[in-house]
Amino acid sequence: MSICVYLWIHSVSHRRPTPLVNSGYISKNDTFLDNYSVAYPIFHREKIDTLLRNYVNHQVDDFLRTHDSMQSLDVGLIINYTILHYDARTLSIMFHETEHMASRGEVRTQTIVTYDLQKNSQLKLTDITKDKPLAAFLLRRILHDYFQHLTTESLTPDELTQLANIKLEDMGQFVLDDDALILYLDPREPTSQQSNVTVSINKQLLSGVLDDAFVEASPSQTQRTIESSTYAIDSLPAHELITDLSAKMLALTFDDGPGVLTQQLLDVLNAYSAHATFFVIGRQVPTYADAVRREIAEGNEVGNHTWNHPKLTGLTPSELERQIDDTQRVIKNATGGYTPVLMRPPQGAVNSLVSSFIHSRGMQVQLWNVDTLDWLDRDAQVVYERIMAGAGDGRVILLHDIHPTSVAAATRAIPELISQGYELVTVSELNRYRP
Numbered sequence: 001m002s003i004c005v006y007l008w009i010h011s012v013s014h015r016r017p018t019p020l021v022n023s024g025y026i027s028k029n030d031t032f033l034d035n036y037s038v039a040y041p042i043f044h045r046e047k048i049d050t051l052l053r054n055y056v057n058h059q060v061d062d063f064l065r066t067h068d069s070m071q072s073l074d075v076g077l078i079i080n081y082t083i084l085h086y087d088a089r090t091l092s093i094m095f096h097e098t099e100h101m102a103s104r105g106e107v108r109t110q111t112i113v114t115y116d117l118q119k120n121s122q123l124k125l126t127d128i129t130k131d132k133p134l135a136a137f138l139l140r141r142i143l144h145d146y147f148q149h150l151t152t153e154s155l156t157p158d159e160l161t162q163l164a165n166i167k168l169e170d171m172g173q174f175v176l177d178d179d180a181l182i183l184y185l186d187p188r189e190p191t192s193q194q195s196n197v198t199v200s201i202n203k204q205l206l207s208g209v210l211d212d213a214f215v216e217a218s219p220s221q222t223q224r225t226i227e228s229s230t231y232a233i234d235s236l237p238a239h240e241l242i243t244d245l246s247a248k249m250l251a252l253t254f255d256d257g258p259g260v261l262t263q264q265l266l267d268v269l270n271a272y273s274a275h276a277t278f279f280v281i282g283r284q285v286p287t288y289a290d291a292v293r294r295e296i297a298e299g300n301e302v303g304n305h306t307w308n309h310p311k312l313t314g315l316t317p318s319e320l321e322r323q324i325d326d327t328q329r330v331i332k333n334a335t336g337g338y339t340p341v342l343m344r345p346p347q348g349a350v351n352s353l354v355s356s357f358i359h360s361r362g363m364q365v366q367l368w369n370v371d372t373l374d375w376l377d378r379d380a381q382v383v384y385e386r387i388m389a390g391a392g393d394g395r396v397i398l399l400h401d402i403h404p405t406s407v408a409a410a411t412r413a414i415p416e417l418i419s420q421g422y423e424l425v426t427v428s429e430l431n432r433y434r435p
């Protein structure tokens, strides 16, 4: 067995000093028993060097313990390393480990360890994220979309689900490059220590998610490591209308339209690049088909609010079919194929028959958590005040776009909410980002 020689790849820029890095070695050569040859980098920074030495010693101990207990003969371990990234803040090393066993051949693994050079400790993904639920959600979603797109043929639905549910704590292997967060993953076993896919995500996309100290580009002292299996993600998944993921979000919802005032409301939403969700009455759709088409075309969401607004809990299955299916059909026809995924039952009334009917149509029941009572108090000032009082991150606000007072109140509230820092999003977007 021999120790491989590793080249230190340094920056081509002459202004950056080449850091002094040496290799340390530990090895044991016996004719019959377990052998090992281990190389690790020495940065001449006492605390980091100790962590690195401890890491390889631990790997050797594990190896010896496993093979001593198995009384196995003729086994060997080689560890060598590549420096993936080294800047003022972080250091990432890939350790390549090969175990030889006479009976089983070679087993190769690669492990990436990232260190915080200011705190002299190993870095976990949870240490570099300031909004952990959002980070977990966003990374899962990016990865899920990505792998689904990439490997639909080779991954089973179970494997995709596993990938979609991966926890931040389990995404152990990553590098913070100059401008990307690079995750090293095995799509078949995302939590495993082995990885065969690297996904690099533009750091600017994660600016609301990563700790600011780790978003800033810090000049790397290594050349950017690009592997053949690296996939770069420079934009969020398709249909992304939200510009700032760290902003407060709320969803305005308008029921009982479309009507004569709907286009006027769309003008206001469009002027502020705001989006809303319209729960429409099927019977009115043919008359105001232009408004419904415009709702979709301008990035709003359209939901089903029955054919003519009965309370659904008193209906038979065939009446439910007419109320719900006919409305889906008329929306689909008016818009050239758009199919709502949200159903808002009149008065919010559901029972188990109604909700299982809705689910059987691939829809979910969507209620609200702020009721402006705008149908009762036809006073634009009062309705405006209720919108503003009810505003909050993750809120779903109920209004009706058939009352002039409600449209007037929304016209005042929309710019005011935006100036208070809200992203006005659709209900499906809200459900995605504030699950």
Ligand code: ZN
Pocket (backbone or CB within 6 Å): 255, 256, 305, 309, 346, 347
């Ligand atoms: Zn209604």
